[in-house]
Amino acid sequence: MVMKLAVLFSGGKDSCYAAYLAKKQSYDIACLISIFSENPESYMFHTPSIEKTKQQAKAMNLPLVVQKTKGQKEAELIDLEKAIKKAKKEFKINGIVTGAVESVYQASRVQKICDRLDLECFNPLWQKPSFEYLSELLKNKFKIIITGVSAYPLNEKWIGREIDKQFIREIRKLNKEYQIHPAGEGGEFETFVIDCPLFKRPLKIINKKISGEGNSWRMEVDVR
Numbered sequence: 001m002v003m004k005l006a007v008l009f010s011g012g013k014d015s016c017y018a019a020y021l022a023k024k025q026s027y028d029i030a031c032l033i034s035i036f037s038e039n040p041e042s043y044m045f046h047t048p049s050i051e052k053t054k055q056q057a058k059a060m061n062l063p064l065v066v067q068k069t070k071g072q073k074e075a076e077l078i079d080l081e082k083a084i085k086k087a088k089k090e091f092k093i094n095g096i097v098t099g100a101v102e103s104v105y106q107a108s109r110v111q112k113i114c115d116r117l118d119l120e121c122f123n124p125l126w127q128k129p130s131f132e133y134l135s136e137l138l139k140n141k142f143k144i145i146i147t148g149v150s151a152y153p154l155n156e157k158w159i160g161r162e163i164d165k166q167f168i169r170e171i172r173k174l175n176k177e178y179q180i181h182p183a184g185e186g187g188e189f190e191t192f193v194i195d196c197p198l199f200k201r202p203l204k205i206i207n208k209k210i211s212g213e214g215n216s217w218r219m220e221v222d223v224r
Contacts, residue, residue, distance in 0.1 A: 016056075067083035144193050159212075
């Protein structure tokens with residue numbers, strides 16, 4: 001029997017690539033789960049352009065379970081558990097896929113919820129070497145843009161940039177000089193996927209709103 005999984009889905013590169021790897025391993029992706037947090041500084045969840053996961057889910061032809069949260073530390077985990085329970089009931093899932101790469105905080109808390117609900121927990125990106133990971137994204141034709149930055153010396157010029165070979169060259173230098181994590185695991189940058197092999201069609205950005213100052217910027221996009 002093929003295992004049915006739900007993907008904790010933020011619309012960024014990690015959750016999208018984790019879903020891609022799970023599907024590649026012949027798991028059945030039954031649905032996506034997105035948490036819409038009111039707190040832009042959420043401890044657990046990605047927030048820039050989070051509501052556009054609805055358009056990504058349509059592009060992937062997958063149902064999306066949405067759960068809103070105030071985004072208060074630890075309390076937001078109760079809302080995450082509600083969403084996973086809903087997915088288990090509606091889609092009869094056997095497990096959860098996460099895009100966790102290095103965050104023990106995130107991975108351990110999702111694992112505890114899965115243990116309580118008798119679900120498997122898959123972290124296909126866990127401890128994947130950063131530059132190898134970025135190269136894989138390009139090799140597998142993921143088109144990813146930067147929707148948020150929050151670290152020196154990143155600034156508004158990085159907003160909207162695509163992760164390409166030039167990006168990887170520059171982030172390699174910043175990693176050496178300023179310890180910027182190449183995959184943004186320290187919260188240095190946030191991403192949004194506009195095309196990948198899971199999408200039936202690429203998404204088109206029709207509007208964007210950029211806000212911020214100094215080394216802290218974010219972009220909300222409208223897509224179709």
